Amino acid sequence: MTQDMHDRSGGGLTRRRLLGTAGPLSMAALLAACTGGGQSAGENTPTRDGTLQWWDQFRPLTTLFEDEMFAPFMAEHSDITVERRQLEGADLGEALQVARRSGQMPDVHSNVGLGATPAALIGQGWFQPIGDKVDFDSLPIAEEIYDGVHRFGGDLYSVPMFSGRIHDATPWVNTELAEKAGLDPEASPATWDDFRAAAKKIGDSTDASGFVLPQKDAQFLDGFVNWIAQSAGAPGGIDWSTGEYQYATQPYVDAIEYLKSFQDDGIMHPSSPSMGPRDARARWAAGEIGIYMWGSWIIGGLMVDEPESIERGIAAWSIPRQDSTRHTITRGPGAGQFWVNADSAYAQEAAELLAVVIGEEFQAKLASAMDQPPVLLDTVENADVHPAYARMVEHFTQDVRIAPVPESGNPAVWKVVAEMTDIHPNVGEITQSYLSGASDDLQGDLTAYYDAASAERERAIEIVAAQGEDVSLDDWVFSNWDRESDYSADDYESR
Numbered sequence: 001m002t003q004d005m006h007d008r009s010g011g012g013l014t015r016r017r018l019l020g021t022a023g024p025l026s027m028a029a030l031l032a033a034c035t036g037g038g039q040s041a042g043e044n045t046p047t048r049d050g051t052l053q054w055w056d057q058f059r060p061l062t063t064l065f066e067d068e069m070f071a072p073f074m075a076e077h078s079d080i081t082v083e084r085r086q087l088e089g090a091d092l093g094e095a096l097q098v099a100r101r102s103g104q105m106p107d108v109h110s111n112v113g114l115g116a117t118p119a120a121l122i123g124q125g126w127f128q129p130i131g132d133k134v135d136f137d138s139l140p141i142a143e144e145i146y147d148g149v150h151r152f153g154g155d156l157y158s159v160p161m162f163s164g165r166i167h168d169a170t171p172w173v174n175t176e177l178a179e180k181a182g183l184d185p186e187a188s189p190a191t192w193d194d195f196r197a198a199a200k201k202i203g204d205s206t207d208a209s210g211f212v213l214p215q216k217d218a219q220f221l222d223g224f225v226n227w228i229a230q231s232a233g234a235p236g237g238i239d240w241s242t243g244e245y246q247y248a249t250q251p252y253v254d255a256i257e258y259l260k261s262f263q264d265d266g267i268m269h270p271s272s273p274s275m276g277p278r279d280a281r282a283r284w285a286a287g288e289i290g291i292y293m294w295g296s297w298i299i300g301g302l303m304v305d306e307p308e309s310i311e312r313g314i315a316a317w318s319i320p321r322q323d324s325t326r327h328t329i330t331r332g333p334g335a336g337q338f339w340v341n342a343d344s345a346y347a348q349e350a351a352e353l354l355a356v357v358i359g360e361e362f363q364a365k366l367a368s369a370m371d372q373p374p375v376l377l378d379t380v381e382n383a384d385v386h387p388a389y390a391r392m393v394e395h396f397t398q399d400v401r402i403a404p405v406p407e408s409g410n411p412a413v414w415k416v417v418a419e420m421t422d423i424h425p426n427v428g429e430i431t432q433s434y435l436s437g438a439s440d441d442l443q444g445d446l447t448a449y450y451d452a453a454s455a456e457r458e459r460a461i462e463i464v465a466a467q468g469e470d471v472s473l474d475d476w477v478f479s480n481w482d483r484e485s486d487y488s489a490d491d492y493e494s495r
Contacts, residue, residue, distance in 0.1 A: 046345035052082045053106035057089045060300040064369050069356050080349060089113045107344040110337055122152050123418035127339045131156030133351035141358040144375050148407015148414045150336045158336025161357050162372035165400045167329050168295040169227035170392050175313030177290040181205035188317035192258055195320040199267050202290030209269035211262050212289045214280040215435055222428030228255035230329050232322035235483060240404045243476030247427055248450035253443055256431050263435060273436060285309035299389050300370040316392040328483055330403040334375050402486040404478040409492050412469040419460035423452045
């Protein structure tokens, strides 16, 4: 599965790229697949044709969705059929772009693969609010709902299905290969040097490569480098105590140099440059690789596609740090996974389905699916999960803290975010270029990105402020932020 199920594939959405990545679907078939739900082709008038269309990328959750959500819902709504379409993340984003242009959007879908923030998509008129259709504030999930993440302009648009206490760089270990190399698969290497030594030992002692880094997907690399840089001390892409971007700081340079060292020293699988995340998982599952750093959803995906790899043995290590200092990993709260199309005629029913997703009963079953941990994280304790998954959740609890969200501090910030355009090359694209040898000026490239990103934010702030909004760079500064603690709703009040 991100990234096949949480795919954040980068790159602009052009007609040429769409035709080149549609796979076995012809353009006509892809357009036909978009038909139904809230719209008819070429129109924006909501119609109720008896079918609620739902698109997502969560393939390992197919049985859970169909048996525990859609089937009971259809039993209570005999006049509605829920049709679900599951696509790879990047393909989903492209199919949604085509569907939007042709007026054939699904009623509910994820925003994976669209390459834009929810704020920007709301600003472009993609979604409609759901807070007036279900009393979400009365549900256990209420404290996990944030302005600027799920609520925009006072209206609730989405709810979190998964916990924000995660990262996408858990080292997943083939225990059989680790044991052949004389390693204890349950003992996490503490530092970068320890981790490199373990990967090298697997490569030297077996027929497998010690490590893999899928480099084909720039957006995967963009996120992955952020986690590694944080393990070297970076507070994240932004230092919340100052509001400054961090992309040109030493931890980001060190993180990319560290990744390159695996390639330079022959520890990395030689096909890494041509792999996407799913390709790497398949090679890992086939026993070609000892360690693959990826997200929590790997076990759920393997259970569906390559269960023999789970039977062979899998372990979860804690993310290694650059040195003996255990820097915490920070990230914002759990994002909204599903959004209701602005032209859907089934907004009420869609909101009711989203209420099921965040209910305690469904959340407990979601934990057992071993995808991203559920937003009601306590449900994992009593769920039927693999020991490696349980260990991973323990690591997340120890290592990850919830960071501030500027949009939650000042709702006007989401308008700035919506105004901002993507800067290229970004960190992922710079990493690709450096690993391939196309550029040897890593510090210069990162500095150029930092400068451009900073200038773009300032430009967007000026535009939104000129529209009458009270917004400034100070909205990215949280002087009471403590990296070792979660930033709570109370912290926004005392900021």
